[in-house]
Amino acid sequence: MTLRKLLVVLALVSLVAAGAASALESKKDYDKNFDFSKIKTFTVKIGTSWNNEISEKRVVEAVEGKLTSLGWTKAADPASADVEVILHGATDQKQDLQTFYTGFAGGYGWGGWGMGMGTATTTAVTYTVGTLVIDMFARDQHNLIFRGAVSDTLSSKTEKNQKKLAKALNKLFVNFPPTPEQAKEDKAKEDKAKGKK
Numbered sequence: 001m002t003l004r005k006l007l008v009v010l011a012l013v014s015l016v017a018a019g020a021a022s023a024l025e026s027k028k029d030y031d032k033n034f035d036f037s038k039i040k041t042f043t044v045k046i047g048t049s050w051n052n053e054i055s056e057k058r059v060v061e062a063v064e065g066k067l068t069s070l071g072w073t074k075a076a077d078p079a080s081a082d083v084e085v086i087l088h089g090a091t092d093q094k095q096d097l098q099t100f101y102t103g104f105a106g107g108y109g110w111g112g113w114g115m116g117m118g119t120a121t122t123t124a125v126t127y128t129v130g131t132l133v134i135d136m137f138a139r140d141q142h143n144l145i146f147r148g149a150v151s152d153t154l155s156s157k158t159e160k161n162q163k164k165l166a167k168a169l170n171k172l173f174v175n176f177p178p179t180p181e182q183a184k185e186d187k188a189k190e191d192k193a194k195g196k197k
Helices: 003-020 053-069 158-172 180-193
Strands: 025-030 041-048 083-102 105-109 112-116 119-138 143-153
Touching: 025 158, 041 053, 041 119, 053 083, 053 158, 119 158, 143 158
Parallel strands: 041 083
Antiparallel strands: 025 143, 083 119, 105 112, 119 143
């Protein structure tokens, strides 16, 4: 392998390591016995603040827009909504170590052909991970019917964060609201995973 190729491989390894830290993560679960078809209206509010009123307003509007696009209607009177959607947000500072090598040298010595790695520079990169948890409670039963959680690395640019939020909501609300057929299929998968027939 030539030095140039080796440098490219090492650079790619560093980029992959950095990219792994910023991957979108999404998890969701819902009550398989609840009939989501009877939900017509919703209301959204902040449950756990992340102390950024502007960001919170944007997230609330994004969730409202997503649920509206799925066929639900924002209730004119929050007290009469079929479902109460509560948002919980948090941010966490994390670090990633990135190592770069310079000054490669190759040659033949007493031990045979060898290649010196040169100088290694390791830098700690701090980044912020944002997590959003979305809980849905049926107004008539006051029980949790849906919980979704998404997390991703936040950018210093608002536009990028809005795009990440849209992508996260699309991923979280795929096949939502679940149909009775979907719920039955998901319940069968859960039972199979638990070892039931």
